[in-house]
Amino acid sequence: MPTLKLVILGSGPAGLTAAIYAGRANLAPIVLAGPQPGGQLSETTAVDNYPGFPAGVQGPDLMRAMHLQAKRFGATIINHEVTGVNFQSQPFSLVTPEKEYHGQAAIIATGASARWLGLPNEHRLRGHGVSACATCDGFFFRGKEVVVIGGGDSAMAEAIFLTKFCTKVTVLVLLEQLNASKIMAAQARANPKIEWRWQVQVTDIIGDNAVTGVKLKNLLTKEIETFSTAGVFLAIGRAPNTKIFSDQIELTPTGYIKVHDHVLTSRPGVFVAGDVADQRYWQAVTAAGWGCMAAIEAEKYLSVNH
Numbered sequence: 001m002p003t004l005k006l007v008i009l010g011s012g013p014a015g016l017t018a019a020i021y022a023g024r025a026n027l028a029p030i031v032l033a034g035p036q037p038g039g040q041l042s043e044t045t046a047v048d049n050y051p052g053f054p055a056g057v058q059g060p061d062l063m064r065a066m067h068l069q070a071k072r073f074g075a076t077i078i079n080h081e082v083t084g085v086n087f088q089s090q091p092f093s094l095v096t097p098e099k100e101y102h103g104q105a106a107i108i109a110t111g112a113s114a115r116w117l118g119l120p121n122e123h124r125l126r127g128h129g130v131s132a133c134a135t136c137d138g139f140f141f142r143g144k145e146v147v148v149i150g151g152g153d154s155a156m157a158e159a160i161f162l163t164k165f166c167t168k169v170t171v172l173v174l175l176e177q178l179n180a181s182k183i184m185a186a187q188a189r190a191n192p193k194i195e196w197r198w199q200v201q202v203t204d205i206i207g208d209n210a211v212t213g214v215k216l217k218n219l220l221t222k223e224i225e226t227f228s229t230a231g232v233f234l235a236i237g238r239a240p241n242t243k244i245f246s247d248q249i250e251l252t253p254t255g256y257i258k259v260h261d262h263v264l265t266s267r268p269g270v271f272v273a274g275d276v277a278d279q280r281y282w283q284a285v286t287a288a289g290w291g292c293m294a295a296i297e298a299e300k301y302l303s304v305n306h
Contacts, residue, residue, distance in 0.1 A: 002102075003091045005027045005104050006030070008032070008107045008109060010032075010034050010039065011032075011077060012275075013039065013041065014290050015033075015107070015273070015291060019073075019077070019291075020075070021299075023070060023073030024073050025295070027298070027302065032082050037063075037079055038064075042060050049136070049285070051285060080099070081096060081097070082110075083095055083097060084244055092269065104269065105306075106271070108257060109290075110240075111240075112238045112240040114234065115236045115239055117234065119203070125207055125210070125211055130211060132233070132234045137233075141166050141231045144167065145166060145228075146168075147214060149234050149235060150234070150235035151175055152178075153181055154237065155236075156187065156188040157235075159191075159235075160191060163191055168194075169195070170196070170229070172200050173199070173200070174200070176199050199220055201216070202216060203217050212230075240254075240257070240276050248267065256277050256279050257272045259277050271294040271298050271301075273287065274291065
């Protein structure tokens with residue numbers, strides 16, 4: 001296969017926005033969609049906070065529109081998953097089970113995956129009361145009672161945010177104390193809408209078409225109880241999809257791609273966009289912005305070096 005100008009890894013908002021901009025710059029990008037074409041939004045129902053959709057939009061519909069827009073400007077989107085890369089020499093090599101691709105530049109937009117508990121009904125009820133993003137879905141639980149699973153800073157932030165909409169937020173903590181920072185723990189403890197359950201383990205999520213409760217195991221007494229709730233928000237961390245890059249580019253201690261000057265990585269010609277480097281926001285709109293910046297920088301790099 002001939003050497004490509006630009007290969008984009010990932011097809012979420014960051015990857016497809018990069019493809020739109022790169023296509024408009026006549027770079028004829030190839031997008032290797034990865035194991036989840038469309039990214040996490042492909043499994044999200046209503047998206048109400050993406051600009052330009054006053055009535056909201058379904059996650060899969062938004063990603064389908066981005067896909068078509070990228071193709072309109074000359075991007076080729078292929079449902080291949082990159083399983084290995086070589087960024088040590090030019091052209092870069094990107095290996096998939098189907099074939100090997102070679103590119104003069106690359107944009108990594110492989111995203112991050114929320115950590116899940118692996119419970120029987122967890123996947124089935126995603127978008128129907130189970131969420132890993134309070135900012136995305138909290139609005140839908142206005143006037144309801146929900147639970148947050150976790151004891152770190154992200155769990156405290158999710159719980160505090162949810163009190164804007166919910167009548168009560170119960171934080172389910174596996175340990176006997178929080179591992180959140182003192183300031184975040186203090187803010188959560190001071191909120192009158194937040195209640196606490198300590199040393200409990202969620203063993204299942206209950207509901208047919210929507211969440212109605214969770215099963216809790218008391219780690220001290222070993223007793224199992226059913227706890228009623230309209231929503232389950234998991235806040236047990238996110239894992240960036242960077243395993244195949246660990247010996248190719250610089251990563252942070254937590255496994256995210258280390259960013260140099262907005263979208264640059266430690267390897268010239270390799271750029272980064274979205275949640276694979278974003279440890280703070282995790283929003284579709286910010287990922288799209290990163291995709292725009294990465295494509296612009298890739299075009300500048302290619303105009304000078306190739």
